[in-house]
Amino acid sequence: MSTRLAEGDTAPAFTLTDDQGQSVSLSDFAGQRVVVYFYPAAMTPGCTTQAVDFTAAAEAFDKAGITVLGISPDEVDQLAAFRVKADIAFPLLSDPDHLALEPYGAWGERMLYGKQVTGVIRSTFVVDVAEDGTGTVATAQYNVKATGHVERLRRQLAI
Numbered sequence: 001m002s003t004r005l006a007e008g009d010t011a012p013a014f015t016l017t018d019d020q021g022q023s024v025s026l027s028d029f030a031g032q033r034v035v036v037y038f039y040p041a042a043m044t045p046g047c048t049t050q051a052v053d054f055t056a057a058a059e060a061f062d063k064a065g066i067t068v069l070g071i072s073p074d075e076v077d078q079l080a081a082f083r084v085k086a087d088i089a090f091p092l093l094s095d096p097d098h099l100a101l102e103p104y105g106a107w108g109e110r111m112l113y114g115k116q117v118t119g120v121i122r123s124t125f126v127v128d129v130a131e132d133g134t135g136t137v138a139t140a141q142y143n144v145k146a147t148g149h150v151e152r153l154r155r156q157l158a159i
Contacts, residue, residue: 004105004142011036011127011135012103016071016093019079024069024093027133034127034135035061035068035153038106039146040120042074042082042092046146050122051088053150058089064159066126071095071106073120105142122146124153 005011015025026034037054039047054061054068061068068090072079079092093100101107106123109116126139139156 005125005137005140007137007140009137009140011125011129011137012100013133013135014095014100014103016095016100017076018094019076019083019092021076024091025133026127026129026135029067029129030133031131032129033064033066033138034129035066035124036071036100036104036127037068037122037124038071038101038104038120039122040072042072042078043085046122047072048082048086050146050149051082051086051092055087055089057150057154060154060159064157066157066159069093071100073098073101110143124149126153126157 013026015023018024039050041047071093073096076094079094083092095101098107106121108121109118110121121142122144124141124144125137127135128138129135
């Protein structure tokens, strides 16, 4: 299992391709706060619920100056279809090679319908990105539940 991050840790840098085919790096958000959340698979019920909830809260996150990024191992075309189908209001990043999933500790052993499997551990991080593009973990949450997660996060962040 990969190492788990905690508050105060350096956020691993990443550059991934988004659902529009553009390259997106954590350092692109210098001077900002970013929610980086990892989810198992586009268009599955739990992942759709979570993405729709983040979209419904997009205005509150925007007003608080927080950018939301969703990351999964899905390919770009699958993410593009997911974004359109679920009318998602934020970038979805493709990580089929686990370039961000593993350093964030969001890839490893987990339970799925009572069976031990290796895959995405549904996780959410709040990252403060400094002016030089380096990130610091403000919040690290592992094994979050899709339903109600966004509302809990908003309460924690007071937005």
